[in-house]
Amino acid sequence: MTASPRRNLSASFIARVALMAALALIFSYIEAIIPYSPGVPGIKLGVANIVTVIALYRFGARDAFAVSIIRVVIAGLLFNGLFGMLYSLAGALISLTGMILLKKTDRFSVVGVSMAAGVLHNLGQLLVASALISDLRIFFYFPVLLFSGIAAGIVVGIVAATILRTLR
Amino acid sequence: MKQYIRKADIILLIALIVLGLASTALLSRAGSATSADAMVVIRSGGELFASYPLDEDVEIEVPAPSGTEYDNPRGHALSADDESTHYTYYNTVIIKGGEVSVSASSCKNQVCVRHGAISKSGQSIVCLPNRLIVTIEDKSGGEYDSITS
Numbered sequence: 001m002t003a004s005p006r007r008n009l010s011a012s013f014i015a016r017v018a019l020m021a022a023l024a025l026i027f028s029y030i031e032a033i034i035p036y037s038p039g040v041p042g043i044k045l046g047v048a049n050i051v052t053v054i055a056l057y058r059f060g061a062r063d064a065f066a067v068s069i070i071r072v073v074i075a076g077l078l079f080n081g082l083f084g085m086l087y088s089l090a091g092a093l094i095s096l097t098g099m100i101l102l103k104k105t106d107r108f109s110v111v112g113v114s115m116a117a118g119v120l121h122n123l124g125q126l127l128v129a130s131a132l133i134s135d136l137r138i139f140f141y142f143p144v145l146l147f148s149g150i151a152a153g154i155v156v157g158i159v160a161a162t163i164l165r166t167l168r
Numbered sequence: 169m170k171q172y173i174r175k176a177d178i179i180l181l182i183a184l185i186v187l188g189l190a191s192t193a194l195l196s197r198a199g200s201a202t203s204a205d206a207m208v209v210i211r212s213g214g215e216l217f218a219s220y221p222l223d224e225d226v227e228i229e230v231p232a233p234s235g236t237e238y239d240n241p242r243g244h245a246l247s248a249d250d251e252s253t254h255y256t257y258y259n260t261v262i263i264k265g266g267e268v269s270v271s272a273s274s275c276k277n278q279v280c281v282r283h284g285a286i287s288k289s290g291q292s293i294v295c296l297p298n299r300l301i302v303t304i305e306d307k308s309g310g311e312y313d314s315i316t317s
Binding site for chain 2 (some may be wrong): 062084103107108109110111112117119129132133134135137138139140141142143146147150158161
């Protein structure tokens, strides 16, 4: 955030981020109303992350951060609850940081970056859960969440890569 | 536009799968044997709530600790043998025939109820909204002793 205030909050930035956050929110909502019971909390596809990945690759880290945080906070207030928001926020921050770092190396494709994000997202949630319950034994769920993170990340990555290719 | 999959992606994928398999192998060792003196340890909000022998048939209602999403209006610092039951926010833990399960919970996701029964030492059932963790531990295990002594 070293740019001038004018660049920081330009009308196009606000409009763009608002649009993407709204889109991501709709994806979050659709995913929240589809009933399915994976047995372990935290396993889901994360369709909204398609928007985050596209924001990162098309507009940069600042847009991705803004879209992701706005989406998580509003989704938390609307349907996930305060604690759900806490999990999502930890997952979103850790996965975004990972995505930005991996993208900087320029060695990974969109799919690879998204896969790492899926895993990191679940790891962040697990860390919050273990802190809340004050028990590291919850890492019992680590393997399940790792594999589901890989799978979800790859699916999200392929969709995002396809959309990004069309956008160019 | 770069190609969909690059070499580094494959390396990362393999590394993650190896990590997953290694942690699975490591964790599955925990739930192997069950000794005769295994204890069911119930922790609520990070603190020991109660513990029972695995071979004792008992039904326990565990009130959710304060400070959770579902703050318990009827108080929280109740001991396990408190007579009052039927809290607004609770988990019901049942130990029967050497198996432990959560039969009811006030939480929305009901993950702990669907988890089913556990019977091996090292296994656990978790209810995140009510910050409950039920674990089967060997009496000789270090963690249980360090809390009680």
